[in-house]
Amino acid sequence: MNQKSCLKQKTPLRRKPFLSSRSKTTGKEKTRFEISEIKTPTRKASRSTLMRKADDAFSLFIRTRDSQVYEGKAFRCISCGRVLSIDQCDNGHYVNRLHMSLRFSELNCNAQCRHCNRFQEGNIQDYRKGLIRKIGEQKVLLLEAQKNITNKISNFELDILTKHYKEETRKFTYQIK
Secondary structure: OOHHHHOOOOOOOOOOOOOOOEOOOOOOEOOHHHHHOOOOOOOOOOHHHHHHHHHHHHHHHHHHHHOHHHOOOEEEOOOOOOEEEHHHEEEEEOOOOOOOOOOOOOOOEEEEEHHHHHHOOOOHHHHHHHHHHHHOHHHHHHHHHHOOOOOOOOHHHHHHHHHHHHHHHHOOOOOOO
16 A cells, blocks of 8 residues: 555635724724724633632631731730731641641731741741631641641632622721721
């Protein structure tokens, strides 16, 4: 069998004609307004974008919640107990954010200074002591047990979480920037 006979002959590609800037009905030039009426398809937000937006809204909620005692200008770190200005505040997680069942848990998250959260890897021993003082030992044990639960959050749920925490943040008396 001949090698050339096995190959199919390709058909040439057909290109679609360009959209002209002239109106089909009147033959006049289209105005800027008429050209902008052509809608481009909207893209859905990616999962990572939705997760980042939900994390940002939740983090702002936690930092605002924990700064209400100091009129939104300062906070007390749950790990080291220092009172610092609000610009030194992070949203610290007792159980790591990789555990999706507790990523958006209000009991699992508290205001934490940047030094403890970033440079001491969460300062977990002191975080646990501060969390026991705040919510009690039984709830801390419950948090530790819940980290093994599998939880898949859908894109719809991430969008709802973002809207919910933005609305909850607006309800506080003192707002942080």
